Amino acid sequence: MTNTVSIPYERDGNDVxxxxxxxxxxxxxxxxxxxxxxxLEDIRRKVMRAMEDFPELTxxxxxxxxxxxxxxxxxxxxxxxxxxxxxxxxxxxxRTVYHELAHLAIHVRNQRGxxxxxxxxxFCSIVGISRMPIKLIDDDRISYLGRPDVPREEWPEIxxxxxxxxxxxxxxxxxxxxxxxxxxIDDRESRNPY
Ligand SMILES: [Zn+2]
Numbered sequence: 001m002t003n004t005v006s007i008p009y010e011r012d013g014n015d016v017x018x019x020x021x022x023x024x025x026x027x028x029x030x031x032x033x034x035x036x037x038x039x040l041e042d043i044r045r046k047v048m049r050a051m052e053d054f055p056e057l058t059x060x061x062x063x064x065x066x067x068x069x070x071x072x073x074x075x076x077x078x079x080x081x082x083x084x085x086x087x088x089x090x091x092x093x094x095r096t097v098y099h100e101l102a103h104l105a106i107h108v109r110n111q112r113g114x115x116x117x118x119x120x121x122x123f124c125s126i127v128g129i130s131r132m133p134i135k136l137i138d139d140d141r142i143s144y145l146g147r148p149d150v151p152r153e154e155w156p157e158i159x160x161x162x163x164x165x166x167x168x169x170x171x172x173x174x175x176x177x178x179x180x181x182x183x184x185i186d187d188r189e190s191r192n193p194y
Contacts, residue, residue: 056105077103102128130159149184
């Protein structure tokens with residue numbers, strides 16, 4: 001099944017409405033109807049809403065598949081295929097949906113020749129949080145960074161600031177550590193996917 005979602009973005013100071021779309025693989029959805037499947041209904045709603053915050057995905061089709069239950073992660077992205085995977089046994093957090101979509105957006109930007117690291121998990125987490133509306137932040141930690149001490153309301157703005165810091169000072173500017181300092185993360189957990 002394919003869904004088209006209208007994504008407004010800005011170009012040369014003018015608002016433009018673009019279109020991105022997503023489809024949910026049968027391996028995720030199975031034969032079940034959405035009405036009978038709260039996990040499917042939930043992931044559809046979250047992917048559709050979160051795509052609005054990734055204008056890079058305008059004109060692209062994102063595929064949603066099933067995460068192998070043996071994988072010890074919350075979600076997964078095969079960014080070269082624009083494929084994201086989530087568990088079918090449990091609901092996925094907004095934070096994870098934004099993280100996986102960020103992998104795809106970073107891949108698209110990398111392919112356009114932008115200076116972004118396509119395989120850095122901490123960078124991906126920072127991009128993901130930077131795009132989140134505050135009311136959708138539904139967790140008290142950030143994957144591959146740790147547990148911030150500052151209130152959630154400040155996370156997106158701090159992550160945006162860290163990305164600007166990187167842009168101004170370069171990829172070797174220790175922007176991840178700077179971000180963790182601003183977020184007041186004492187024990188940085190750069191390898192912890194949870
Ligand atoms: Zn990731």
